[in-house]
Amino acid sequence: MATKKVKATAKKVELTETFEKVQETAKNVNAQVMETASAVVEDVVTIGKEWTNKATETAKTYIEDIKDFDLNKGLNQVKATAKNLNTGALEVTESLVETTLVNGKEWQGVAEKAIKGGLKLADKQQDIVFDTLESVKGQMVKSVVRFRELFSKN
Numbered sequence: 001m002a003t004k005k006v007k008a009t010a011k012k013v014e015l016t017e018t019f020e021k022v023q024e025t026a027k028n029v030n031a032q033v034m035e036t037a038s039a040v041v042e043d044v045v046t047i048g049k050e051w052t053n054k055a056t057e058t059a060k061t062y063i064e065d066i067k068d069f070d071l072n073k074g075l076n077q078v079k080a081t082a083k084n085l086n087t088g089a090l091e092v093t094e095s096l097v098e099t100t101l102v103n104g105k106e107w108q109g110v111a112e113k114a115i116k117g118g119l120k121l122a123d124k125q126q127d128i129v130f131d132t133l134e135s136v137k138g139q140m141v142k143s144v145v146r147f148r149e150l151f152s153k154n
Contacts, residue, residue: 018125022118029111033104040100044093055085
């Protein structure tokens with residue numbers, strides 16, 4: 001009876017360790033997703049600053065050219081250029097955010113598969129352990145019966 005409890009406790013410890021490994025894997029994947037998302041956000045901010053600097057530089061160039069041309073025409077050109085740059089910046093930012101979301105979903109899918117696979121593996125290991133224990137029990141019962149028969153004849 002005590003050995004049954006010891007074996008059951010050992011089995012629970014083994015399953016607990018497997019679940020802890022699965023949880024650790026999920027935490028690691030989540031940390032990688034967060035790192036990737038942070039890096040993408042940093043890239044978006046950096047690109048936005050670069051585009052702002054470029055737009056400012058382009059606007060200054062057009063303003064200087066306006067002095068030689070019609071003021072309204074130059075302003076319209078500056079507005080059109082700023083509008084084009086802003087539209088481009090928004091498109092790139094949107095693309096980066098969408099890519100980040102898609103990659104995040106893929107990593108979550110990977111983590112989910114890892115967790116499900118770990119649980120399936122733990123389930124199969126548990127079945128193997130019980131099958132083995134039942135076989136050993138059957139062999140022990142047969143051995144005890146034979147042992148009694150041998151010694152009861154003497």
